[in-house]
Amino acid sequence: METPRHLHGVYPCGLQEEKLQSPAVFPKDREGGGSAIPNTRSAARQLRKSLRRRRRNDLRRSAIRYWRKQILKLISEGNREEALRIFPNYQKAVDKAASHGAIHKNKADRLKARMWRRITAT
Template identity: 65%
Template sequence: MGGAKIGPGFSQWRRGCTIPNTQSAKRQLRKSLRRRKRNDLRKSAIRYWRRHLQKLIEAGQVEEAMAAFSEFQKAVDKAAQRRAIHPNRAARLKARMARRLRPA
């Protein structure tokens, strides 16, 4: 079954979800989809820097790893500040990565 078409970006609506009836509900749905897209980008940045940093640590490139760790921290802090991830999760991610970086 195809999804209901209620506006731009809504053609792939999930089955079982209710379609908004009022204008304000449609607007809220559009806003939540935009927010979800932004949050996904923030989480994607965390995953990218995490993988990149792990590769640098395994390769023994300490200077590059320190620079990447700074970028990783920045991505995690931004995501936590915007509530894309929980602040405790941000702290845990940074602590674990710092622990991996310490022996290198």
């Protein structure tokens, strides 16, 4: 039986082929086989949700890295006042990542404490 025209490129779970091009979906084959292609609609939905969450968490963690680099650059230049001025932005990024689960709460506290010590030590 021929596949209906509107179903070409659609997997058994109904997920479109184009949406599965992420490297997170197609890892290198491991021993024992296995496939990252979801078999059910609920598995496809979970895959999409996990990819969305991963992108959001990556953005939250990259915001932490951005503000950390800015502060460390200011500290190395000896500009303590400016580093103190942008420290709340760093705190906000760290707290937001912790509240959404991108990093652990204890790690957030540790990051803020270490950065505060570095700023005030200069």
